[in-house]
Amino acid sequence: MNNYIIGTCGHIDHGKTALIKALNGYEGDSTNEEKQRGITIDLSFSNLSNETQNIAFIDVPGHEKLVKNMIAGAFSFDCVMIVVSASEKIMPQTIEHLEILNLLGVKNAILTITKKDLVEEQELPKIVEEIESFVKEFDFNILFTTAVSIYDENSIDELKEKLFTLNANTKVEENFFRYYVDRIFSAPGAGTIVTGTVLGKPIEVNEKVFICDIKKDVKIKNLQVHGINTEVSNISNRTAINLAGVKSSEIKKGFLISKKGFLRGFNSVDISFRALKGKKLKHNQNYSIFIGSKKVEGKTLLFNNQNEAENGFAILRLNEDIFSIYKEKLIIRQGNQTIAGGKVLNPVIDPMKKSQKLQLLELLEKEDIKEAYKVLLNAHRKGLGLISSAQRFALSHEKALAYAKGLDNCFIDEKALVLYPIETKEKIVDIIKQIYRKNQFALLSNSSLALKMKWASESFIDLALNQLLEENFLEKDGNLYKNKNIKIDIKNSLEEIILQRLEEEGLTPTAPYNIYDEMDLDRKTGDDILKSLCAKKAVVRLQHNLFVHSRVLTDIVKVMKNIITTDGYIDIQNFKDKFPLSRKYLITYLDYLDNFSQIKKDGNKRVFTTTSF
Structure with missing residues (x-):
């Protein structure tokens, strides 16, 4: 079924709400205040359908103080029904509505002259021509013009017939679902329900969606289009969504619901x-x-x-x-x-020079996406994420990649969806050279280099490493890269260096990953070295990230036993009096005493199991 949205616009009391009621029987002014004051205060939603066409109506308020409510509905119009009273003709609020719709880019229009029964029949053609001439100044695409009276059933039927012949849906399918909330309520037995218009892509029952404003994942329990349950809601469907996983009090009008990962705020x-x-x-x-x-x-x-x-x-x-x-x-x-x-x-704000920003905006205004990519790439020397193109240019990943492939002098990581200026490769080459010049025993992998250069993808780092292999600056050992000029067994040398370092650091050794970073070691290589030292009993692992030199551990155990001999016990306090270490180290060494059969734990203290050691 073809779906499109018609919104009303026009001055207060020109008969917008009465016209909708005549078309589909829907009483738009439903609140007590609306009925008492005789005006539409908020948006009202209804529809008209036959076997092939569903027309959603958004009836907007005509009062000048309620224009903000009119705008909240107008963004989703496919077509506007410009409602003008034959007796009053163009009035101030009609003009402001036309101006706003023009600014919002709503082009398709139906000009409906209401209350034709209030003017002389012979005057009507002239009035219609005058109104139509005025409206055309706003550059609308007027699909048709008609004059009606809610008391003339034939005129209403004729309008209805013309509406069903239109195919006015102007919304283009985007690469992800979007939906602005315009109403929120809670229904007994159902929970949170929001209403709005489906934009971008259709949605289905049981799909997971994301409330961007509160960063919350929710699930679609049910969908209704004009009061009828449906499994799928399409673009331009006015849709009520029953959400699971969120309270109605958490959501506000204007919140955006989408798919996770497509939009940043x-x-x-x-x-x-x-x-x-x-x-x-x-x-x-x-x-x-x-x-x-x-x-x-x-x-x-x-x-x-x-x-x-x-x-x-x-x-x-x-x-x-x-x-x-x-x-x-x-x-x-x-x-x-x-x-x-x-x-x-x-819509995606990045640090840029003012001159770059102005150049970018000029290109975006002209919709010159290829040149815009070039400006952004020049501003993002450390990589431009193509995944942001969904928001930045309203492009799918496939189209974003196609644009990227049309650019010269750049490297595209298709897996990570990142675009780099090819000159940036030299920056990576320089960083790697500095590492190996500073530390001739450096032994790094692509993944460990990626940890040091978080902005660079592994594919891009590979490009730089391959260049260094070709230059004979590095050579490859399995997955590791080492200095081409070092001929000795690097792993044995590194064992000696790490063992000496742990001995020098004594009771407060550096955590392994910090050692690896400082020594420019691949993490797996570093772990293998510590495992080897532990197997040789040169080093003892006391905790996940605490490795102590065996001689240092032997010495501190002797001291701790002497404290027990002198004081009758050892606990954190008397241990700290002699060794002002952090609590983490004190507890670890005290726990290590529990490995000795002649020592037992007595509350928070350690004592000998016998009167003598």
Whole structure:
């Protein structure tokens, strides 16, 4: 079944809610306050369907003070039904709604002239032409224009017929699911339920999804599209999701639900903007930002040292993180005034020079992704993660790889999905050379080098190691790399060096992994050396990460026995009086005494089992 969303727009009392009721029987103004005041306060949702077409309606409030609620629904429109009263014609709120929709990039429109019964029949064509002429100035793609009255059943049926002939879905399938929450409630026996519009990709019952704003994994227990249970909800479906694993009190309007790993939150984004006629966006000024169904406060920082501008590039510094994607639209307001519309160009904020940032934004505005990659690669000399392309450019991994493969002078790690400038390989070569020049006995593997250079993938390190093998700087011994100029048995030499070090460090030896790092040893090699020393009884392992030279251990045991002889016992306090070691070492050596049959534990003390040793 084809799905699309039609949102209403128009001035208060021009008959938006009454028109929806005439089309599908749905009473949109459901709260007591709405009924008492006779206006739509919040968004209302309903639908109209036949065997092949499902049309979701989002009825928005027309009052000027409720524009923020209108914006919260408008982002998901596939098509807008512009509702204008034949008797009142274009009014201020109609204009603001049209401006906002224009800024949000909603193009498809149906122009519906309501209350035709309130004007003379011969005047109606002229009124329709006048209204249509005005609306066309906003560059909408008007699919059709019709005049109706809720008291004229034929006009309503004609409108209904035309709606069913449309294929107005404008949403493009992205490479991951997104969903802005617009309502939250808890139902007895069901638990937490949220409503919103499916964006990006369809979802299914029992799928795991991720609430980005609170970093929480949840499971979809049930899906409903317009009150009917369904196994799958598609793009442009107005959908209620029953979530397991989260309380309704944890979720707020504007939260984004997606798939884990696709979106990172940032409290700053780079945008292009266009102000409404007669208005300007000001530098370092506070505004309300509307993106999806979310409202967030923030500050605008204009580029090029401008104090104010009608259009251009700006940074939004926000009071909280948003989870945005490339080309997502937003609205900038101040108080009850709409100031400008914006388009997210750079949703992933990285440290960059201002000149690089400006160049990047100019390319992104032109949608020149290939050149944008080049700018980013120049700014990310230690690697650019291609996985971020889903958010950064709204690209799948496959398309991101295709762009990367079209770039010159770069290395692509397809497994790790990281892109490197080829010149960065020389940086890795230099780091490895420094290690082996500093320590001629260094014995490292690709994986141990990756621990030292966390930004470099193992495939990229391999490239550098192969170069050093070709240069005869290194040679390979199994999985290890050693200095080509060292001809002696390195492993035996390293045993002697580690044994001597442990002897010198005495009672407080360095943890093994720290020794390996300082000596530039592969961890497996270091572990093998310590195992060999333990097997030869040159070293004793007291704990997982505590290896003591045998002579040092023998000496401290003699001293500890002398303390028992003198004091009648040994515990942490009298041991520490003579050896001011940390508690970790004191307890370890006391525990080691338990291996001797002539010593027993008495509470927190150790004593001899007999009166004499």
